[in-house]
Amino acid sequence: MQNTIPLSAEFYAQPVVEVAQALLGKKLIFGEQAGIITETEAYRGADDPASHAFRGKTKRTSIMFGPPGFSYVYLIYGMYYCLNIVTGVEGQASGVLLRGLLLPTVHLDGPGKLCKYLGITKEHNAYNLTQDTKFCVTAGSQLSLRYQSTPRIGIKKATDKLWRFVIDKEYLDFSLHA
DNA sequence: CGCGCGATTGTA
DNA sequence: ACAATCGCGCGT
Numbered sequence: 001m002q003n004t005i006p007l008s009a010e011f012y013a014q015p016v017v018e019v020a021q022a023l024l025g026k027k028l029i030f031g032e033q034a035g036i037i038t039e040t041e042a043y044r045g046a047d048d049p050a051s052h053a054f055r056g057k058t059k060r061t062s063i064m065f066g067p068p069g070f071s072y073v074y075l076i077y078g079m080y081y082c083l084n085i086v087t088g089v090e091g092q093a094s095g096v097l098l099r100g101l102l103l104p105t106v107h108l109d110g111p112g113k114l115c116k117y118l119g120i121t122k123e124h125n126a127y128n129l130t131q132d133t134k135f136c137v138t139a140g141s142q143l144s145l146r147y148q149s150t151p152r153i154g155i156k157k158a159t160d161k162l163w164r165f166v167i168d169k170e171y172l173d174f175s176l177h178a
Numbered sequence: 179c180g181c182g183c184g185a186t187t188g189t190a
Numbered sequence: 191a192c193a194a195t196c197g198c199g200c201g202t
Binding site for chain 1: 195198199
């Protein structure tokens with residue numbers, strides 16, 4: 001069915017803030033699991049001190065400088081993995097952190113819990129999400145939805161950027177009770 | 179080459 | 191408020 005086609009490299013090639021907003025309501029597929037993306041954050045290497053890539057390309061962040069549509073999975077606080085999707089054009093680092101996912105039975109809040117529940121680890125770093133129907137994002141419901149923009153969570157730099165995007169609670173409640 | 183600290187979370 | 195826990199990357 002149409003809905004199983006991975007979002008294209010062209011989609012991810014858009015500016016990171018736009019992609020972060022556009023990913024809300026889309027469906028993340030990982031193995032046999034699938035859920036609706038409810039919360040994202042945008043990170044941009046060029047002018048965003050909160051981004052891992054702000055200080056330039058390193059072994060860890062090199063994936064963020066690569067082509068759009070690839071996974072960037074990193075370990076945080078020695079115990080949690082976080083999943084990002086590389087965006088924008090190759091050579092200019094940016095990516096979207098996935099922070100919330102609505103599954104048929106649970107709503108996962110927080111990037112660490114999201115990866116822990118799905119089983120995403122460093123083994124899933126640097127995957128091309130535009131070529132694999134078992135690890136990708138698809139169009140989802142296509143319903144228009146409301147979301148809020150807020151400062152990003154857990155950072156001390158660039159807190160003026162309202163680059164965290166969350167689907168409205170009312171809309172979430174509707175989905176949960178539908 | 180050593181060491182401080184982080185895009186987090188659960189528990190006190 | 192704070193511990194758990196470890197690899198990255200800055201500074202020496």
